[in-house]
Amino acid sequence: MGRIVSKHVASGLCTGLLLAMSVPASAAVDAKLLEMLKANGSITAAQHSELQAELAKEQKETAAQKTAAAKFEEKIAWATKTQFKGDVRLRQEITSTDGRNAAGVDDSSDQDRQRIRMRLGAYSQVNPEVDVGIRIASGSSDDRRSTNQTMEGFFTKKSIWMDQAYIDFHPEAVKNLHLIGGKMAQPWFSVADVIWDGDINPEGLAATYKYPLGGSAELFGSAGYYNMDDNVDGEGVEFRHDTQMYTGQLGVKFAPADKVGVTLGGSVYSFDNDKLRDSNGNGIIDLATEASALTASGNTTSEFQLWEGFGQVDFTGLAVPLSFYGQYVVNSDANDEIRVNGRDGDGGNDGDTAWLVGFKTGYGKVKFDYNYRDVERNAVVGIFTDSDFASGFTGSRGHKFKLGYDLSKNFAAGATYYMTETDGMRGFVADTDTDTLQLDLEAKF
Numbered sequence: 001m002g003r004i005v006s007k008h009v010a011s012g013l014c015t016g017l018l019l020a021m022s023v024p025a026s027a028a029v030d031a032k033l034l035e036m037l038k039a040n041g042s043i044t045a046a047q048h049s050e051l052q053a054e055l056a057k058e059q060k061e062t063a064a065q066k067t068a069a070a071k072f073e074e075k076i077a078w079a080t081k082t083q084f085k086g087d088v089r090l091r092q093e094i095t096s097t098d099g100r101n102a103a104g105v106d107d108s109s110d111q112d113r114q115r116i117r118m119r120l121g122a123y124s125q126v127n128p129e130v131d132v133g134i135r136i137a138s139g140s141s142d143d144r145r146s147t148n149q150t151m152e153g154f155f156t157k158k159s160i161w162m163d164q165a166y167i168d169f170h171p172e173a174v175k176n177l178h179l180i181g182g183k184m185a186q187p188w189f190s191v192a193d194v195i196w197d198g199d200i201n202p203e204g205l206a207a208t209y210k211y212p213l214g215g216s217a218e219l220f221g222s223a224g225y226y227n228m229d230d231n232v233d234g235e236g237v238e239f240r241h242d243t244q245m246y247t248g249q250l251g252v253k254f255a256p257a258d259k260v261g262v263t264l265g266g267s268v269y270s271f272d273n274d275k276l277r278d279s280n281g282n283g284i285i286d287l288a289t290e291a292s293a294l295t296a297s298g299n300t301t302s303e304f305q306l307w308e309g310f311g312q313v314d315f316t317g318l319a320v321p322l323s324f325y326g327q328y329v330v331n332s333d334a335n336d337e338i339r340v341n342g343r344d345g346d347g348g349n350d351g352d353t354a355w356l357v358g359f360k361t362g363y364g365k366v367k368f369d370y371n372y373r374d375v376e377r378n379a380v381v382g383i384f385t386d387s388d389f390a391s392g393f394t395g396s397r398g399h400k401f402k403l404g405y406d407l408s409k410n411f412a413a414g415a416t417y418y419m420t421e422t423d424g425m426r427g428f429v430a431d432t433d434t435d436t437l438q439l440d441l442e443a444k445f
Contacts, residue, residue: 031055082124089117089442091148095391099422099432115148121164130169133184137163145197145387164201176210188222188249188267191310191325192356193386194373195269200384202226204245217254220265223247229273243294244272251310259317267308271333274302297382298394298422303333304381320363325371329354334378351376351395358400365406372399377423388418390434395423414440 034055038048095111121135137147139161149158166182180187187206190196204226211219229243251265274294294302312325334352358371375385377395390396398420406412418436 078124078126082122084120084122085445086118086120087442087444089440091115091117091441092439093436095434095436097391097432097434114151116151117147117149119147119163129171130167132167133164134162135164136160143387144383145199145392147199178208180206180208187224188247189220189251189263189265189310191263191312192327192358192371192373193389194327194329194354194356194375195306195308195380196384197386197392199387202245203228206247213252213254215255216261217252219250219252221248221250223249241273243274246270246272259315261314261316263310263312263314265310267306267310269304269306269308271304274304294381294383297385297392298396299378299382301331301334301378303335304331305333306331306380320361322359322361324357324359326358327354327356327373329379331379352378354379367402367404369402370400373397388416388436388438390418390420390422391436393422396420410444412442414438414442416440 034048034051037043038045043051091114093111093113093115096108097110098108116138118138119135120137121133123131123133125131137160138149138158139147140150140159142161147161147163162183164183164185166180166184168184169179170177171179178187181204183201183203184206185201186196187202187208188196202224204224206222206224208222209220213219224245224247226245226247227242228245247267247269249265249267251263253261253263255261271294294304307330309328310326312323315322331352354373354375356371356373358369360367360369362368373389374397375390375394380394382392382394385392385394389400390398398418401417401419402414403416404412404414416436416438418434420434420436422432422434
């Protein structure tokens with residue numbers, strides 16, 4: 001009798017436990033176990049039906065939850081593939097200019113100002129073949145060469161500008177090919193800033209490509225079309241009247257020895273509809289009555305086709321890393337056609353060559369960079385060259401010293417000093433000496 005009671009008690013406890021397990025909607029009820037319990041008589045047919053219904057309900061809810069989760073993940077997939085990057089820089093800038101004005105009177109001056117720069121970008125993968133990027137930046141104006149905002153105006157709010165907005169298509173069928181459209185970071189390789197100020201983001205269409213040659217060697221290149229001014233000559237709205245720039249670059253990277261890297265290459269920057277003429281169609285004009293964006297920073301020609309050769313050698317096996325770099329530029333279309341301060345151009349090239357040599361190194365948290373350059377008046381486009389060197393004017397030469405120190409992760413201090421001489425800046429008739437000191441504090445995130 002005792003054994004019979006024990007069996008009944010055990011069966012009741014088992015059935016009660018199973019029923020208790022079936023109550024929570026989230027409880028996991030194994031369908032196979034359910035059939036086994038019915039087969040050995042541990043549960044009644046009614047209990048089996050009840051648990052089956054509970055199991056079906058649970059499975060339906062689980063499927064609905066998975067569908068909702070999948071839809072939510074699909075909606076926010078862009079967020080998981082989006083990076084936000086930015087920086088804030090504080091700058092103390094001191095500039096000393098020594099020269100004479102157009103009347104021959106001493107017009108030396110000093111400028112001491114505090115400046116701030118802010119940049120914030122979002123870069124997202126739309127799908128495995130398409131990326132997009134947008135970036136906003138500060139700036140006292142829409143100056144193409146600067147995102148600095150001078151601290152002035154009695155605490156007025158400061159402007160924010162569109163600095164980048166582009167689509168980057170990189171088809172999986174052609175590895176290392178990028179087709180880029182919009183306002184983009186410079187797609188060409190640069191060792192220095194004689195032709196291009198680092199803040200310039202060109203607008204147009206570009207293609208870049210890298211091809212491995214075996215080992216550590218790599219071939220790289222780029223090509224692009226950029227529309228700079230719409231319908232510049234006023235003779236119609238056709239595409240052919242726009243001021244345009246076409247670019248091409250080809251280079252190679254290789255390692256001739258262990259811990260030695262070499263980069264060599266060449267570029268061409270060609271301009272259409274860039275020639276500036278007066279209202280009568282004459283080639284020589286006076287900047288007092290005519291204007292052109294391409295003659296705003298020292299040029300006495302409005303025609304440009306720039307040929308560039310560049311190179312860099314990196315030594316990584318020394319006690320401290322050391323790199324030597326250089327740049328050489330010729331404007332094959334230079335033609336001195338503009339009257340400046342009442343003096344006619346002579347129709348010659350009036351300085352069509354620029355060159356730069358430099359080196360950089362570092363040790364621990366310290367970085368150092370030095371270069372010397374000589375930029376003749378019509379060697380490069382004045383509005384695109386480094387805006388900090390000789391106040392951004394061509395016809396200049398001198399030294400650039402740059403020192404940086406990492407205070408902590410993503411937080412650094414720096415000092416840059418420019419010691420330059422210019423062959424008569426606009427408004428000056430004699431050589432002008434310009435010295436600029438920049439003290440920076442920068443945080444990146």
